[in-house]
Amino acid sequence: DCADRLTGWYWLEKSPGDWTFFDEDVRQVRDEKLMVLGMLSTAPTWASHFKAPYYEYFDKLYQPKDLKQYGDYVERVVDRYEGVI
Secondary structure (H helix, E strand, C coil), rough: HHHHHHCCHHHEEEECCECCCCCHHHHHHCCCCCCCCCHHHHHHHHEEECCCCCCCHHHHHEEEECCCCCCHHHHHHHHHCCCCC
């Protein structure tokens, strides 16, 4: 779940345009010479077809409503962590 949290859309953009990145966590992992698997997965509640509150891990994996928004998330994460993850 750690890699998923570091790059998963569900954790990075809780509301549209409100981004939270875990750069310090990524840095700590990389300082220990460990690799981070950049999981480009999950969808925040506001961007998902799933409307109920999340209770289980797999609920975060519902398809995004708008694939352009998903693509924007992917581009943002890839640009931010290029050469790091």
